[in-house]
Amino acid sequence: MKKVDIFKKLRSSGLRPTKQRVEIAKFLFDRDTTFHFTIDSLENHLTKKTTCKFALATIYNTVHAFKKAGHLSEVDVRGKKTYFDTNITNHHHFYDNETSELIDIDASEVVIQKIPKAPNGKKIKNVEVFINLKN
Amino acid sequence: MKKVDIFKKLRSSGLRPTKQRVEIAKFLFDRDTTFHFTIDSLENHLTKKTTCKFALATIYNTVHAFKKAGHLSEVDVRGKKTYFDTNITNHHHFYDNETSELIDIDASEVVIQKIPKAPNGKKIKNVEVFINLKN
DNA sequence: TTTCAGTTTATAATAATTCTAAAGTAAAAA
DNA sequence: TTTTTACTTTAGAATTATTATAAACTGAAA
Ligand SMILES: [Mn+2]
Ligand SMILES: [Mn+2]
Ligand SMILES: [Zn+2]
Ligand SMILES: [Zn+2]
Numbered sequence: 001m002k003k004v005d006i007f008k009k010l011r012s013s014g015l016r017p018t019k020q021r022v023e024i025a026k027f028l029f030d031r032d033t034t035f036h037f038t039i040d041s042l043e044n045h046l047t048k049k050t051t052c053k054f055a056l057a058t059i060y061n062t063v064h065a066f067k068k069a070g071h072l073s074e075v076d077v078r079g080k081k082t083y084f085d086t087n088i089t090n091h092h093h094f095y096d097n098e099t100s101e102l103i104d105i106d107a108s109e110v111v112i113q114k115i116p117k118a119p120n121g122k123k124i125k126n127v128e129v130f131i132n133l134k135n
Numbered sequence: 136m137k138k139v140d141i142f143k144k145l146r147s148s149g150l151r152p153t154k155q156r157v158e159i160a161k162f163l164f165d166r167d168t169t170f171h172f173t174i175d176s177l178e179n180h181l182t183k184k185t186t187c188k189f190a191l192a193t194i195y196n197t198v199h200a201f202k203k204a205g206h207l208s209e210v211d212v213r214g215k216k217t218y219f220d221t222n223i224t225n226h227h228h229f230y231d232n233e234t235s236e237l238i239d240i241d242a243s244e245v246v247i248q249k250i251p252k253a254p255n256g257k258k259i260k261n262v263e264v265f266i267n268l269k270n
Numbered sequence: 271t272t273t274c275a276g277t278t279t280a281t282a283a284t285a286a287t288t289c290t291a292a293a294g295t296a297a298a299a300a
Numbered sequence: 301t302t303t304t305t306a307c308t309t310t311a312g313a314a315t316t317a318t319t320a321t322a323a324a325c326t327g328a329a330a
Contacts, residue, residue: 016296018308039286055310060287076213076265080286080318096257105251114246118268119238122231125269130211133253134260151327153277174317190279195318215287215317 006030013069015062023050024062028072034087036075036102039063042084075102076128092129105131141165148204150197158185159197163207169222171210171237174198210237211263227264240266 006025010017027045028037039059046054063084066072075083075093083102092105110129118124141160145152162180163172174194181189198219201207210218210228218237227240245264253259 016307018296020309053310057288057290057311058309061308074213076211078209078211082286094251094254094257096254097260103254109249109251110247111249112245112264113248114244115264115266116229116240116244118266119229119231122229122268122270125232125267128265128267129247129250130263130265131250131253132260132263133257135257151276153326155278188279192280192319193278196277217317 009066009069009071013065013071015065019052020054020058021062023052023054024059025066028066028086034085034104036083036085038081038083040081076130077102090126092131094131094133096133098133098135105129144201144204144206148200148206150200154187155189155193156197158187158189159194160201163201163221169220169239171218171220173216173218175216211265212237225261227266229266229268231268233268233270240264 006022006029007017009025009029010021015021023046024042027042027049039056042063043054043056043059046052046059063072067074067084070088071086073085073088075085077083077095077100079100085102087104090107092107092110094103094105095101096103112127112129115124115127141157141164142152144160144164145156150156158181159177162177162184174191177198178189178191178194181194198207202209202219205223206221208220208223210220212218212230212235214235220237222239225242227242227245229238229240230236231238247262247264250259250262
């Protein structure tokens, strides 16, 4: 992903490309594979691997703007912290409770044969399969 | 469920049957169908519908003891609050984001035909299906 | 009774997240 | 280019859910 795409991510999220936001976007999107992160892990990376300074609020705001724009998704993990995902395709997860690690499962790897119909007046928005792991 | 069963729930959770705990156990278990709750909703009920006084810590402690004893399970819902479930069978959920309501799906209503194998050295502990609803 | 382990409670501490308002900066207008 | 405007960053405060603490209380057993 080139710098022009980073700028597109930012612009399409309604964000001016400031140096903080460019660093965040580069870390999140300028890579070959998607990944999962928390605000905490993101902040750790940014403070260690970049020269610029980041207020926590800036990180929260930027991540939420990306999420609202559909460039990030949120994964529901038991526990206190919110997990974000740069994989915005419809997919599922393994969760390793020992290591607190999320592992992607491509949607094609899960086939559901039978599912109940939605309650009256409601529709199914999406189906999330979450597979807990043990040793 | 009779009072003797309430006492069993308490004793099997390592809890003496105090008046607070009996009220909590009665509300959670003395009913025909299972349900989902948060600490907050539980507290609201207890303060409104009973005469006795409840410190928040007592509610947290009692609920956690029930969970540890296997009388309650926890459901992963996006958002800040922890949801508990008096349905401790293996089952799945609809989640209505509009109303923040969880609806049970019996395990038999979901049939999964294909699932990836667990990563090396890991085993599958359980599979949770979470169906988000929309209007 | 007295004792003692277990319990409740008010309050403080913690942790993730959100809010605020002042100071700074990028982009638009002149 | 300068001025103006709107957006941004920031430190710190506020909020919210949860957990910890330690003193007062209770109830069964010695
Ligand atoms: Mn969660
Ligand atoms: Mn959750
Ligand atoms: Zn993922
Ligand atoms: Zn349930």
